[in-house]
Amino acid sequence: MSLIWLEKISRRYQMGSETIHALREVSLAVEHGEYLAIMGPSGSGKSTLMNLIGCLDTATAGKYVLNETDVSDMDDNDLAEVRNKEIGFVFQTFNLLPRANALHNVELPLIYGGVRSEERRERALEALSAVGLADRITHKPNEMSGGQRQRVAVARALVNRPSILLADEPTGNLDSKTGAEIMALFENLADRGNTIIVVTHEEDVARHARRIVRIRDGLIASDEMATRS
Ligand SMILES: Nc1ncnc2c1ncn2[C@@H]1O[C@H](COP(=O)(O)OP(=O)(O)OP(=O)(O)O)[C@@H](O)[C@H]1O
Numbered sequence: 001m002s003l004i005w006l007e008k009i010s011r012r013y014q015m016g017s018e019t020i021h022a023l024r025e026v027s028l029a030v031e032h033g034e035y036l037a038i039m040g041p042s043g044s045g046k047s048t049l050m051n052l053i054g055c056l057d058t059a060t061a062g063k064y065v066l067n068e069t070d071v072s073d074m075d076d077n078d079l080a081e082v083r084n085k086e087i088g089f090v091f092q093t094f095n096l097l098p099r100a101n102a103l104h105n106v107e108l109p110l111i112y113g114g115v116r117s118e119e120r121r122e123r124a125l126e127a128l129s130a131v132g133l134a135d136r137i138t139h140k141p142n143e144m145s146g147g148q149r150q151r152v153a154v155a156r157a158l159v160n161r162p163s164i165l166l167a168d169e170p171t172g173n174l175d176s177k178t179g180a181e182i183m184a185l186f187e188n189l190a191d192r193g194n195t196i197i198v199v200t201h202e203e204d205v206a207r208h209a210r211r212i213v214r215i216r217d218g219l220i221a222s223d224e225m226a227t228r229s
């Protein structure tokens, strides 16, 4: 059974008398351990699709089965529960707590999850080591480089051991060298069995993924295995 199963998913937005078809009957299956890039022009529906996959939003029509659970008609509470369990998010703007050091930022999802403090610390340290930041755990976001901040955000996304890592333009605020380092980290995480979906408009970034899905006007225009450079 696929980890992600989207069947004829549509998402419409009603703006007064205008109906915007952000996604039009999109079907997509993603297996455990895949590393996928979603590409497409601005306004094509990438973020809409990510929000649906990440259970931040629900479709207007169609069926979504995530890790063998049909989430299509779930209410917000149930959806939040699935989201916390299954999804780790990485954003373009890092979204770290400015006053908290790296360790505390990574511990946060575990605090919400009710994990005891010793285990929290242990797992946060493990996640920070996995992203190469074992020597920066007491640094606050403004005491780190952009790339290091994004690695803290990746560690935070992974600390709950989610089944999917979702990243919307994770390199958008980074220079190209630092962006490449984040993509190398994602490759490393993919090699270790993590399922990763990255939204990007940069071909260089997408090339790191193993499969590239291109979206245009709310439709999947192509879905191909990436050619490795
Ligand atoms: N909350 C909303 N209300 C109304 N329309 C929306 C909303 N969110 C997105 N849209 C519209 O849906 C379409 C798809 O938007 P989406 O944000 O998914 O694009 P995108 O591919 O992520 O673009 P970008 O590359 O600029 O981030 C656009 O036409 C957008 O204007």
Ligand SMILES: [Mg+2]
Binding pocket: 046, 047, 048
């Ligand atoms: Mg977007």
